[in-house]
Amino acid sequence: MSKKLVLIDGNSIAYRAFFALPLLNNDKGVHTNAVYGFTMMLMKILEEEKPTHMLVAFDAGKTTFRHKTFSEYKGGRQKTPPELSEQFPFIRELLRAYGIAQYELENYEADDIIGTLSLAAEKAGFETKVISGDKDLTQLSSDKTTVNITRKGITDIEEYTPSHIQEKYGLTAKQIIDMKGLMGDSSDNIPGVPGVGEKTAIKLLKEYGTLENLLQSIDQVSGKKLQEKLSEFKDQAVMSKELATITREAPVEVSLDELHYEGFRQEEVFKIFKELGFNSLLEKIGGAAVAGEPIELDEIDFTQTDEIKEEIFTQEGSFYVEVLEDNYHYADIIGFALVNENGSYYLPVKSALESEAFRKWAEDGTKKKTVYDAKRSEVTLRHHGIHLRGAGFDVALASYIINPSESADNLTVIAKQHGFTDVRADEAVYGKGAKRTIPENKVLGEHLVRKAAVLGLLKEKLEKELWENDQFKLFNSLEMPLSKVLAEMEYVGVKLDLGRLAKMGEEIRARLAEIEAKIFESAGEHFNINSPKQLGVILFEKLGLPPVKKTKTGYSTSADVLEKLAPKHQIIEEILQYRQLGKLQSTYIEGLQKVVNKKTEKVHTRFNQALTQTGRLSSTDPNLQNIPIRLEEGRKIRQAFVPSEKDWVMFAADYSQIELRVLAHIAGDEKLIDAFRNDMDIHTKTAMEVFKAGKDEVTSNMRRHAKAVNFGIVYGISDYGLSQSLGITRKEAGEFIDRYLESYPGVKDYMEEIVKDAKQKGYVETLLHRRRYLPEITSRNFNLRSFAERTAMNTPIQGSAADIIKKAMIEMADRLKEEGLKARLLLQVHDELIFEAPESEIEKLIEIVPDVMEHAIELKVPLKVDFSYGPTWYDAK
Known part of the structure; x- marks a missing residue:
């Protein structure tokens, strides 16, 4: 079997990825654009090259042996942005998970590591691919080594083989060093010979072969001025060539055998992708769940209770509600489990929902229940006509408060984080994807009862930690009451005017048709605007616009490319507008229509209470916090959000500059x-x-x-x-x-x-x-x-800003009850609360909403709330 070595210039590719992609953050606030771009490149290389051996080389530090020759080598380079610096540890962690060797060498650059290993690989009969954004490495090109240089971005690659170098420059790969000696390299601060550019350097090397031959024949060079420059800067040219020469004899202490690539470690890669929020990449590698065989477990004794009687319920107990779908508003309950001093019980769904004894216990607030995800449990039972009360301890919220960086989206993960390993992963019980099934009662009952049992064990441990951390008040007085407020908001939902939404869709379609006609007129022909290939031909061949970036499949027509071209032709503005409106139509107009409850004409967003490290809420299915409001058409989508009752209005109250006020206080x-x-x-x-x-x-x-x-x-x-x-x-x-x-x-x-x-x-x-x-x-x-x-x-x-608005929500819900108002809190969007209320209650809301929100917490500066109201959410802004 032939051996193939891939050598990657780690620093160069990371830089390329960082500057090619916009600044991205995951939900923990970590910048991820460089890691994301690097990962995409890595996945592409593995898929296309199928290497048997692999290494990523990094620069070890700022000082190398070249600085002894020229202290200003690489001088003048701007300091690496911290947004990029902080991503290198994640890139290294990712490489470890992928099982890819990485190496750096004190006093040498990544180029020297690559140069040394590529030469060793050539001698050992390997086929070698070098990946970098730095053209210096093209000097390594040979019959056995191809150097791939990224051009614009990270996926647009130019392959440098000896024949390509000959065709492009009329030179050999080795002459690239001579060319650098003459023309220098501003990116590395290599001086070269002033006044000699690429064109002159190539011309001289075609005639004289090497820099040394040229410098021995200066008097034969045509042009007196050029002769003078070459004579004056002779030593500088020799030094510049020396600086540009990649050493192929660096003391690299890693053998080719150690670079053998055996494939990525699935669980580790899943974990990193999940942590960084790379959901699309996770799906690409089949990472919906953690791989691995289920742990064999001991039997657990439990009673399957088909006829539910009051005797099984006690004053306190652990209660677990199983719902498999993420969007629990539209999901069926799979089963219930109860563990208390009387015993361990599996309660089949039908039996429980039809039992008056179960309903009475579930709705009794004096019967304290330890649960997992109180909000989810409350909402799912509400959809079945049961109002769960007495959820006194939520294991999911307690675990999140104790350490928000340990992201856990199911009870099994939380249990394992705290040392309880006897709960099987859901995938091991139900399967996943198309193979997902509900097992027979004995298996299902054991799984649910085991979950309920671990809730009680976790409560004891987590409650102790909350007290030790001085966080019990945060848990008990803020997050637990908030879960009830959020459950009510989710269950109530927000009414959508489907007719108005459909009309907006028609208006946007009409606008799209108008813009499309203008684009065709500007282009002089009809074509598929959504096809980058066809659009590229129109812009860069037919209309003669200068191509900014090329990809393997043709011209790049990405947003950043089009923005640069905007002043050059009216068609560009039209295309950008066409794309923005197209996204609005598909993501929001059509997207909202897909998630609306057809019976109630409401959307029931889910508020993620235990997700972000700062404590902020986020929302999904649909994400109502991200409706684009910079574009007027985007803002108008809020016109479709209306009160659910006749003669009611929408009322919005927004904290003014809350984070800056908190900064002033702290x-x-x-x-x-x-x-x-x-x-x-x-x-x-x-x-x-x-x-x-x-x-x-x-x-x-x-x-x-x-x-x-x-x-x-x-x-x-x-x-x-x-x-x-x-x-x-x-x-x-x-x-x-x-x-x-x-x-x-x-x-x-x-x-x-x-x-x-x-x-x-x-x-x-x-x-x-x-x-x-x-x-x-x-x-x-x-x-x-x-x-x-x-x-x-x-x-x-x-x-602190997140905590303040959460406290305001709890106090607001209490105040509305206290005042006997019908007004309802519907949404929280960043620093804003949105209500619906009868018109007759607006004067009261104007009085109490700012009062509650502005006094949620006392700071050294006043909190300020702006409010407005109107027939739609749009009008209430």
């Missing part, structure tokens, strides 16, 4: 506190401070810059992140951040102190004692440590 910065107490526009105030301008001198652009840095500080923005959002240089962005911190010394002190505190404790806390553990805060790895430091700064702010 940091204790006098200028920020003073600005909020005097009801100043905080962005104008910041612009005045940073630009040293009077209030009347602040321009809209100055305020825009101030707004970006105000909110950026809350999210731990870097100079790179700010430069991207404002379209300014990193240097300008860095200076802007420095001036901001000079203006608000309290904020600067807070940032320094919170990091010190986190290093001592290992975690940070919100105002209500929600914790986020940061084990990497003392890491020797700079990238891991710097990410943890930024997280330490922003978590108390974001998390």
Whole structure:
């Protein structure tokens, strides 16, 4: 069998991926675009190349043996953005999970490792592929080694074989080094000969073969000026060639046999993809569930109770409700299990739902129940006409509060995290995908009773930890009551005006048809606008626009490419608009119609209460927090959300700049506190401070810059992140951040102190004692440590804001009952609460909603709430 070695330039591909993709975050706030792009490249390589051997080489540090020759080698390079630096540990972790060797060598670059190993592979008869974004590596090309260079992005590849180099430059692979010696390389700060570019260098090398031959024949070179340059910078050219030469004799201590690739470790890759939020990639490799054989378990004694009598119920017990589908609003209950001092019981669904004794116990708030996911249990039973009360301890919420970074989406995982291993994974009991089935009662009963039993064991352990962490109040007074509020909101749902939604769909289709006609007119012919291939031909061949990026299948017509071309032809604006409206139509207009309950004409979004590390709620099926509102057509989708009763209206109340107010309180910065107490526009105030301008001198652009840095500080923005959002240089962005911190010394002190505190404790806390553990805060790895430091700064702010709105929701639900109002809380979207209410109650809501929300917690600055109302959600904004 032939041997094939793939060598990847790790740093280069990571950089390419980072700058090719927009900044992405997972739900824990970790930037993931470089890891995502790197992973896509890796999967493509494994699929297409099918290597037998593989290695990813990394640079070991900033200083190499080349710096002895030229101290300014690679000088002037901008510092790696922290958003990229923090991703390298994840890339390395990913490679370990994939079983791919990785290597770095002190005093040498990744290029030298690749050069040395590719030569060894050639001698051993391997076919070798080198993958990089750096053209320096093309010098390694030979009959046995192909060098693949990424052009734009990460998937657009140019293959450098000896014949391709000959065709492109008219040179051999070895002459690439001579060419670099002459023309230099600005990216590596290799000087070369001033005034000699690629064209001149190629011409000279075609004539003289090597740099050495050329320098011995300077007097024969045509052009006096060129002769002078070559004479003057002779030594510099020789040095530049030396710097550009990849050593193929580096002291690499890894053998080719050690690079043998045996395939990825499925469970480890699943785990990383899940942690990073790479759901589409997870599906690609069949990762819906953790692989592996089910653990053989001992028998557990339980009673199958078909005739349910009051005697089996006690004052306290563990109660488990099994629902297999994610969207439990539309799912059937599979079964119930109950474990208490009387025994262990499996309650078949039909028997339980028809039993008056079961209903009476379930609805009795004095009978305390330990449950898994109280909200899910309440909502599913409500759909069957039973109002679950007395859910006093939720294992899912307790586990989440104790450590939100240990993401667990089922009871088995939580049990194993806390040392209880005798619960089988659902996949082992039910199967998965098309093979999913409900087993016979003995197997199902044992599985559910085992889950109920572990709930009681977990309660004892988790309750103790909550008290030790000073988090029992957060659990008992915030998250548990909130689960009941959220359950009510989910069950009630939000009414959709399906007629209006359909009409919007028609209007968007009409707009799409108009834009389509304009596009065809601009193009001079009909074609499939959604086909990148056909669109590429129209734009770059027929209309003669300059191609920005090419892929293997043709021209790239991605959004970033089209935005660059926008000023060059009116068709581009039309295509961008066509795509935006098309996405709106498919994702939101049609998407909402798919998830609406046809009987009630309502959507029942699910609020994820135990997901994010900051404590914020998120929503799914549908995600009502992400309806695009920048586009007017997107905003108009909110017109389809209407009250569920006649003569009712929608009422929206929104916290104004809550995170900045929390920052002012936590940091204790006098200028920020003073600005909020005097009801100043905080962005104008910041612009005045940073630009040293009077209030009347602040321009809209100055305020825009101030707004970006105000909110950026809350999210731990870097100079790179700010430069991207404002379209300014990193240097300008860095200076802007420095001036901001000079203006608000309290904020600067807070940032320094919170990091010190986190290093001592290992975690940070919100105002209500929600914790986020940061084990990497003392890491020797700079990238891991710097990410943890930024997280330490922003978590108390974001998390406290999340806690405040949760507290407001609980108090709001209580106040509505207390006042005897019919008004209902329907949605929470970021810092906003949306209600529906009779028109006759609006005056009362105007009085009580701001009152409750603004006094949910007392800060050094006032909380401020804006509100509005109208016949639709759109009008209530």
